[in-house]
Amino acid sequence: MIKIVLASNNRNKLDELRGILNSKKVRVLSLADIGFKGDTEETGETLAENALIKARAVWAKAKGSVVFADDTGLEVDYLAKAPGVYSARFAGPQCSFEDNNRKLLKLLKGVKSKDRGANFRTIVAVIYEDGTEETFEGNVKGKIGLSEKGDMGFGYDPVFYPENSKKTYAQMLPKEKNSLSHRKKAAVNALKGIRKKLHI
Ligand code: IMP
Numbered sequence: 001m002i003k004i005v006l007a008s009n010n011r012n013k014l015d016e017l018r019g020i021l022n023s024k025k026v027r028v029l030s031l032a033d034i035g036f037k038g039d040t041e042e043t044g045e046t047l048a049e050n051a052l053i054k055a056r057a058v059w060a061k062a063k064g065s066v067v068f069a070d071d072t073g074l075e076v077d078y079l080a081k082a083p084g085v086y087s088a089r090f091a092g093p094q095c096s097f098e099d100n101n102r103k104l105l106k107l108l109k110g111v112k113s114k115d116r117g118a119n120f121r122t123i124v125a126v127i128y129e130d131g132t133e134e135t136f137e138g139n140v141k142g143k144i145g146l147s148e149k150g151d152m153g154f155g156y157d158p159v160f161y162p163e164n165s166k167k168t169y170a171q172m173l174p175k176e177k178n179s180l181s182h183r184k185k186a187a188v189n190a191l192k193g194i195r196k197k198l199h200i
Contacts, residue, residue, distance in 0.1 A: 002200060005029045007058040007069035009039070012154070016178050017068070020187045025200050029065060036061045047071040047085055048135050051125035059127045066194055067127040070183060074156050076144060077117040078108060084121075087156070101148055101159050108144055116144045118160065120182035124190040128197065136193055138185025153177060 004021060006014055006028055018028045031037075040057040044050040054069035075081040083090040083100070091099035108116060124136045141163045148158035150170030157170035162180060169177050178184055194200075 003065040005062045005065045007054045047123040055125040072122045075119045122182040122186035124186045136189040140182040
């Protein structure tokens with residue numbers, strides 16, 4: 001049995017990743033399960049740096065487990081891939097999801113559908129017991145809508161239409177979003193990598 005510690009205090013991520021990763025051979029643990037307290041500041045300039053910062057902060061406390069941390073950004077073509085690594089704080093230091101969506105829609109006001117392309121990118125950092133580090137990626141291409149649609153999910157979900165979908169992420173039930181999301185793709189890639197490395 002492989003234990004994977006998720007380096008995040010986000011309950012939704014924990015549930016989502018348990019659904020993807022848990023199996024007879026893999027058990028996902030929370031930070032509370034290993035007695036880790038505290039938050040890590042995300043000071044990196046790339047998603048990979050931030051994912052690694054989060055994973056490294058937990059690694060010494062996670063003896064006997066693999067550490068798993070993710071960082072996500074929304075890359076909007078018209079904005080030269082912004083907000084990217086700054087997605088959480090796009091509208092300012094203490095901003096809400098709503099503030100971010102409003103700012104994004106304002107910046108894209110009048111921009112035609114064909115120029116509203118975007119990409120959700122997740123990087124997962126994995127650190128093994130011996131300290132070896134690896135990163136994995138998951139991407140979902142799509143478009144930014146003209147207004148917010150739907151009330152499920154979080155963050156930029158109400159303004160993001162995944163490619164070939166008539167619904168935003170926020171109009172999908174969690175099960176549907178989680179089956180095709182950027183985070184799901186990155187987690188599946190990470191699981192493949194972990195299995196290969198640990199021969200399970
Ligand atoms: P984090 O790296 O997972 O904390 O994500 C950083 C920011 O990206 C969040 O604060 C959200 O604004 C945005 N974000 C991450 N994942 C999602 C998602 O699945 N849907 C919508 N927004 C997301």
